[in-house]
Amino acid sequence: MPFISKIQRQTDYDLFPSSTPIVIDNGASYFRIGWAGENEPRVVFRNIVQRPRHKATGETVTIVGDHDPALLRYFDCTRSGPRSAFDSNVVFQFEIMEYILDFAFDRLGANGSRIDHPVLITECVCNPVQSRSKMAELLFETYGVPSVAFGVDAAFSYKYNQQHGICDKDGLAICPGFTTTHVIPFVDGEPVYKGCCRTNIGGYHVTDHLKQLLSLKYPHHMARFTWEKVEDLKMEHCYVALDYALEAQLFQKGGKEAEDKSRCWQLPWVPPPMEEPPSEEEIARKAAIRERQGQRLREMAEAKRSSRINELENQLHGLEFLLQQLEQVQQEEIQSFLSETGYVSKQEIESTLMKVSQSLRKAKGEPKAEQAENEEKADSSTSEKYPLVNVPDNVLTPEQLKEKKRQVFLKTTTEGRQRAKQKRFEEELEREKKNQQDEERRLENPELYLDQMHSKYKELYEKVEQRKRLKTNGGHANGNNLSGGVGRGERLNAAQRERMRLLTTAAFDRGKGEDTFGAKDEDWQLYKLMSKDNDDDDDGADVDEAELARVCARLQEIDPTFVPKPELTAAQPATAEAPRARPLTKEDFQIVLGVERFRCPEILFHPNLVGIDQAGFDEMTGVSIRRLPSKDGALEDRLTSSVFMTGGCCLFPGISERLEAGIRMLRPCGSPIKVVRALDPVRDAWRGASVYAANLQFPQQTFSRADYYEKGEDWLRRYQLRYTL
Incomplete structure (x- = not known):
C-alpha cells in the first residue's frame, strides 16, 4: 500500500527481542507509537487518513497524518477529505484504524504484516465493549499480535507524575482531550470508574x-x-x-x-512600488520619442493627402475630357454616349465636376475667402445650368415640362444646401468671436472670470435639472406626488397642459343646456389660443443645455480641479458619490x-x-x-x-x-x-504507559491470543488493568 509521509522509517526494528512490548497512545488528535522502556515515542503523527487519487495515473494513495501541502496539487482531493477513526474519543471506524496501524507499524520498521511483540494500547475511560472487542479482533486477526493490554491514557499520565511527586495516591485527574473531557477520581493509586464524569467539549x-x-x-x-x-x-x-x-x-x-x-x-x-518622478533624461527621451512619432504621423498624413489630391486631379481631368467629348457628339447620339459613361445627363456630369473641384480645393487647403468666391462663381453658373426655370409653361412641350420640374427640384435643393452652409459658417464665426471675447475677459482678471464661470455653470445646471424634474413629475417639483405613479397629465409639458385646460373649460362652461359654442365670435378665439406656438420651452431647454455643455467644457480647460456634476434622470435620482478605492496598506493584512x-x-x-x-x-x-x-x-x-x-x-x-x-x-x-x-501534559500518557510496559509484571496484565480464541470477545467485558504493580 503506497504511503505519502514526511516521517522517516525506523531501521532498528529487528534489534528488539520479541518480548519487548510496543506502546501505542491512540489519541483522537495524535497517534504515538514506540518501544517500552524508552522516554520518547518513535513515531508521532496526526490521527487522520486521506485517500486521494493521482490526477495523472488515477492511482489511489494513502496519506496518513501530516503531509506536504505542495504534494496535494498532484492529487484530486475533492472526493476524499481527511477522516478520523474516532467519534467522541471512541474508535468506531476500524477500516480507517487499520490504515493508521499499517502506517504506524511500517514507520516503526516492521517487515511484513505480522507483529511478534506484545502491544499496550490506550483507550478512553469506560470504553464500550464493542469498540474494545473490535480493536482486539483487529490486532489478533490482522497483525497476529501475541498479547494485548488496554489502559486509560489519563491513568498512565497520573501514575507517571505520581512517581515524580507531582500528585498523590488520592486525587482527581482532569483530562481535557481533543473532543471530550474526563474527570477520574483516584483512590490508593487506582482509578474509581464509578465516579468518572465526561463532557463533550475539548x-x-x-x-x-x-x-x-x-x-x-x-x-x-x-x-x-x-x-x-x-x-x-x-x-x-x-x-x-x-x-x-x-x-x-x-x-x-x-x-x-x-x-x-x-x-x-x-x-x-508586499508594499506597492513607489512611483519616483522621471528624471530629466527620461523626460527628454520620451519627448524625442513623441516627436519622432509625430513626425511619422505627419509624413503619413502628407502622403495620404498627396494621394488624395492626385486622385481628385485625375478624376477632374477625366470629367473635363468627358465634357469636351460630349460637345463634339451630335444631338441624336448623346443618350447612347451617356449610357456608356454611366451618367444620365450633362447636368449630372457638371454637378459631379463641381463637387470634385470643391473637394480638390479643400484638400489643397485653399483659404475660405477664395473658396467663397469660387462658390459664388459656381452659384452664378447655376443659373445657366437651369435655363427652363424662368420659361413659362405654356410655351414648353410636355418633355420640356418634365425637364423643367427636374431643374426646379435640383435648383431648390442646391439653394437649400447653400443656405444651410452659410448658416453654419455664420454660427462658426459667431462662436469664434464669442470665444475670443471670453479669452480677453479671462486675461484681464482670471480669478473673477473663473468665479463667474462657476456661478454660471451652477445656475444653468439648476435651471436644466429643474426643467427636467418639472417635465418628469408634471409640475410636482416639491416632491408631494404621493400617488405612487405618473399619470398622463404628469407626462405632458406646460403647453399641452394649457391646451387641455382650455378644452376642459370650454366644455364645462356651457353647462347642461343647449350647446351654443361658436355662436359668438369670441368662442373662435379659443382655437387661436390652442394653435398658438407655446412650445418655446423645448427650444429654451435645448439652448440652455448647449450653453451648459459649453460652460462645462470651458471650465474643464481652465480649471484642473473642476468635476462636472452627474445628470439626474427619473430612474436614477441623486445619490452620494461612491467611495474611491484606496491602496491596501500594511494594516489591512x-x-x-x-x-x-x-x-x-x-x-x-x-x-x-x-x-x-x-x-x-x-x-x-x-x-x-x-x-x-x-x-x-x-x-x-x-x-x-x-x-x-x-x-x-x-x-x-x-x-x-x-x-x-x-x-x-x-x-x-x-x-x-x-x-x-503534568510535567508534559501531551506526552506523559505515553511515557507512563512505556514505564508500565517495561515492568516485569506487565505480562500478567495482558491477555494472549490463545485466551482470545478460547474465551471469546465477551471476556473483554470483565478485563480491567491494574495500574499499581
Missing part, C-alpha cells in the same frame, strides 16, 4: 470556535485561516481569564491595558487577536457559549466527588488536595488558577484545594 471545539470568530471578523482573509494555522494561534496566544466578565469589560472599554493584551498576526504583504484570546478557551468552563448544554471543568469535579461513596469529608478533602490536570488544553495560561477558583466556590470554606499540572 480542544477541537476551542479551535473551531476561534476559526469561526476570525472568519467573521476578517472575511476577506478567510482562506488564511486553515485548521493548522488556527491551532498554532490558539496554543500561542489564547489564555484563560480568571474572571471572564471583568476581562470582557476591560476589552469593551478599551485603553492601554486592553491594547497591551492584544496580539497581532502580520500576514504576508494584520489579524488582531483581542477578546478572542480568552473567549475561545472559556467554553471549557461554559460549554453553553457554543450551544453545548453540559457542565464545565469546575462543575465536573463536584459531580465526580458526589458520585463516590463517602461517609465523611476526609476522602473529599484528599481528592481536592491533589487535582491533577493532563492533556493538550492544560497548556493554556491561567487554567490552573481558574479551575482552583471554580472548585473553591463548590467546596466548603477552608477545604484544602491544590491544582497541579
Whole structure:
C-alpha cells in the first residue's frame, strides 16, 4: 500500500527481542507509537487518513497524518477529505484504524504484516465493549499480535507524575482531550470508574470556535485561516481569564491595558512600488520619442493627402475630357454616349465636376475667402445650368415640362444646401468671436472670470435639472406626488397642459343646456389660443443645455480641479458619490487577536457559549466527588488536595488558577484545594504507559491470543488493568 509521509522509517526494528512490548497512545488528535522502556515515542503523527487519487495515473494513495501541502496539487482531493477513526474519543471506524496501524507499524520498521511483540494500547475511560472487542479482533486477526493490554491514557499520565511527586495516591485527574473531557477520581493509586464524569467539549471545539470568530471578523482573509494555522494561534496566544466578565469589560472599554493584551498576526504583504518622478533624461527621451512619432504621423498624413489630391486631379481631368467629348457628339447620339459613361445627363456630369473641384480645393487647403468666391462663381453658373426655370409653361412641350420640374427640384435643393452652409459658417464665426471675447475677459482678471464661470455653470445646471424634474413629475417639483405613479397629465409639458385646460373649460362652461359654442365670435378665439406656438420651452431647454455643455467644457480647460456634476434622470435620482478605492496598506493584512484570546478557551468552563448544554471543568469535579461513596469529608478533602490536570488544553495560561477558583466556590470554606499540572501534559500518557510496559509484571496484565480464541470477545467485558504493580 503506497504511503505519502514526511516521517522517516525506523531501521532498528529487528534489534528488539520479541518480548519487548510496543506502546501505542491512540489519541483522537495524535497517534504515538514506540518501544517500552524508552522516554520518547518513535513515531508521532496526526490521527487522520486521506485517500486521494493521482490526477495523472488515477492511482489511489494513502496519506496518513501530516503531509506536504505542495504534494496535494498532484492529487484530486475533492472526493476524499481527511477522516478520523474516532467519534467522541471512541474508535468506531476500524477500516480507517487499520490504515493508521499499517502506517504506524511500517514507520516503526516492521517487515511484513505480522507483529511478534506484545502491544499496550490506550483507550478512553469506560470504553464500550464493542469498540474494545473490535480493536482486539483487529490486532489478533490482522497483525497476529501475541498479547494485548488496554489502559486509560489519563491513568498512565497520573501514575507517571505520581512517581515524580507531582500528585498523590488520592486525587482527581482532569483530562481535557481533543473532543471530550474526563474527570477520574483516584483512590490508593487506582482509578474509581464509578465516579468518572465526561463532557463533550475539548480542544477541537476551542479551535473551531476561534476559526469561526476570525472568519467573521476578517472575511476577506478567510482562506488564511486553515485548521493548522488556527491551532498554532490558539496554543500561542489564547489564555484563560480568571474572571471572564471583568476581562470582557476591560476589552469593551478599551485603553492601554486592553491594547497591551492584544496580539497581532502580520500576514504576508508586499508594499506597492513607489512611483519616483522621471528624471530629466527620461523626460527628454520620451519627448524625442513623441516627436519622432509625430513626425511619422505627419509624413503619413502628407502622403495620404498627396494621394488624395492626385486622385481628385485625375478624376477632374477625366470629367473635363468627358465634357469636351460630349460637345463634339451630335444631338441624336448623346443618350447612347451617356449610357456608356454611366451618367444620365450633362447636368449630372457638371454637378459631379463641381463637387470634385470643391473637394480638390479643400484638400489643397485653399483659404475660405477664395473658396467663397469660387462658390459664388459656381452659384452664378447655376443659373445657366437651369435655363427652363424662368420659361413659362405654356410655351414648353410636355418633355420640356418634365425637364423643367427636374431643374426646379435640383435648383431648390442646391439653394437649400447653400443656405444651410452659410448658416453654419455664420454660427462658426459667431462662436469664434464669442470665444475670443471670453479669452480677453479671462486675461484681464482670471480669478473673477473663473468665479463667474462657476456661478454660471451652477445656475444653468439648476435651471436644466429643474426643467427636467418639472417635465418628469408634471409640475410636482416639491416632491408631494404621493400617488405612487405618473399619470398622463404628469407626462405632458406646460403647453399641452394649457391646451387641455382650455378644452376642459370650454366644455364645462356651457353647462347642461343647449350647446351654443361658436355662436359668438369670441368662442373662435379659443382655437387661436390652442394653435398658438407655446412650445418655446423645448427650444429654451435645448439652448440652455448647449450653453451648459459649453460652460462645462470651458471650465474643464481652465480649471484642473473642476468635476462636472452627474445628470439626474427619473430612474436614477441623486445619490452620494461612491467611495474611491484606496491602496491596501500594511494594516489591512494584520489579524488582531483581542477578546478572542480568552473567549475561545472559556467554553471549557461554559460549554453553553457554543450551544453545548453540559457542565464545565469546575462543575465536573463536584459531580465526580458526589458520585463516590463517602461517609465523611476526609476522602473529599484528599481528592481536592491533589487535582491533577493532563492533556493538550492544560497548556493554556491561567487554567490552573481558574479551575482552583471554580472548585473553591463548590467546596466548603477552608477545604484544602491544590491544582497541579503534568510535567508534559501531551506526552506523559505515553511515557507512563512505556514505564508500565517495561515492568516485569506487565505480562500478567495482558491477555494472549490463545485466551482470545478460547474465551471469546465477551471476556473483554470483565478485563480491567491494574495500574499499581
